[in-house]
Amino acid sequence: MRGWSFPLGRWFGIDLRIHTFFLLVLGFCLLPTGVAGVPAWRGIMLWLLLLMTVFVREVPRLITAAYHGLQIRSILLLPIGGLFSYATPESAERASEVRVQTSLALTGPIANLFFAAVVAGLVLGATTGVPIAARPWIAPTHLIRSTVWLSAMLGLLNLLPVYPLDAGRILRSAMSRTWRARIGYLFAKNAFKALRDKLDPSKANGSVVLGLNGIVVKSHGGADAEGFAYAVDVGYEMAHYDLLTKINQMLNRDAGALAQAQTAQEAVS
Numbered sequence: 001m002r003g004w005s006f007p008l009g010r011w012f013g014i015d016l017r018i019h020t021f022f023l024l025v026l027g028f029c030l031l032p033t034g035v036a037g038v039p040a041w042r043g044i045m046l047w048l049l050l051l052m053t054v055f056v057r058e059v060p061r062l063i064t065a066a067y068h069g070l071q072i073r074s075i076l077l078l079p080i081g082g083l084f085s086y087a088t089p090e091s092a093e094r095a096s097e098v099r100v101q102t103s104l105a106l107t108g109p110i111a112n113l114f115f116a117a118v119v120a121g122l123v124l125g126a127t128t129g130v131p132i133a134a135r136p137w138i139a140p141t142h143l144i145r146s147t148v149w150l151s152a153m154l155g156l157l158n159l160l161p162v163y164p165l166d167a168g169r170i171l172r173s174a175m176s177r178t179w180r181a182r183i184g185y186l187f188a189k190n191a192f193k194a195l196r197d198k199l200d201p202s203k204a205n206g207s208v209v210l211g212l213n214g215i216v217v218k219s220h221g222g223a224d225a226e227g228f229a230y231a232v233d234v235g236y237e238m239a240h241y242d243l244l245t246k247i248n249q250m251l252n253r254d255a256g257a258l259a260q261a262q263t264a265q266e267a268v269s
Contacts, residue, residue, distance in 0.1 A: 005076055014062075015074035025050065025079055028207060033140055042140035049143065050079060053151040056115045057108040057158075058082040064107045068100045080165065081108055081158060105158075105166035112155030120148045208234065215239055 005017040029050075030043035054077055061082070065072055071087035086092040094100055123130050123144055130144050137149040158166040209216040215238050219231035238244070 008077075014072050016077070017074060018077045022051070022077060022079055029140065031207070031209065038140050042143065045143055046138070046140045046146055049147050050150055051077070053112060053115070053147075053154050054079070054081060056151060057112050057154060060107045060111040061104055064103055065095075068094065068103070070095055070100070081154070083164075102170050105170045108166055109155040109158045112151045112158075116148050116152035116155065119144075119151070123148070208238070213244075215244065 004020045006020070006023075008016040008018055010016070026044070026047045029047040030040060032038065033040050033043040058075060058077075058081065061084075062072065062075075065084065069091075070084075071091045072084055073087040074085040076083040076085070084095070086095060095104070120132050123132060130142075132145055132148055134142075134145070136142070138146045138153075140146075160167055161171045162168040163172050207218040209218055215235050217231050217235040217238070219228050
């Protein structure tokens with residue numbers, strides 16, 4: 001993945017790199033600002049909040065790695081977390097031990113969930129003007145609420161038993177310990193494969209761009225042929241079900257209802 005990343009410098013003897021996909025997420029954060037007329041800096045702030053939640057996850061993991069005597073050479077930052085590269089074969093071998101891998105895997109989600117709980121508690125204790133549970137949970141127009149949900153969702157995401165997520169690493173390591181675990185894995189292999197397919201990002205490829213007089217579907221630049229085919233399928237479904245016409249009808253209906261409400265309010269006043 002090194003060829004798809006950019007260096008962020010060397011910090012405390014560790015090379016820090018950011019994956020290209022993380023930079024593409026910045027574009028997705030800016031898209032709603034252009035459509036909704038929100039200042040672009042809010043989209044940039046939303047992206048920085050996602051980057052911050054990844055740092056909230058990785059700093060405790062670095063401390064845990066140091067506690068176990070692991071020497072880290074580099075960290076690659078992804079939207080789902082960071083990937084460690086070890087400086088010595090001994091560190092890589094020790095990191096594969098079940099006890100060490102379990103502590104590293106649990107530290108990240110716990111840190112994210114704890115951070116989300118602390119921010120939510122501070123907000124609820126300070127004011128009632130920020131509804132934490134209101135939707136949309138993550139949006140450039142609600143940065144404080146987005147901080148809570150970005151951190152919480154990153155923590156919950158890594159509790160899914162799918163490799164390379166944290167819980168998936170624990171499950172994979174545990175199932176390779178004994179012959180009984182390996183036999184159990186053979187029986188559950190198809191179920192895990194089905195779950196992995198459902199969570200495959202290439203099968204959810206295709207970002208719909210609204211606000212334009214036509215169908216526009218943005219495919220991820222690094223998508224393979226299968227992912228691109230799913231993006232084309234999204235465009236086909238939009239055209240087949242005449243989505244743009246239905247959106248225009250909904251907007252016209254809501255605009256008419258709003259105009260009637262304003263007229264009634266003016267008449268009363």
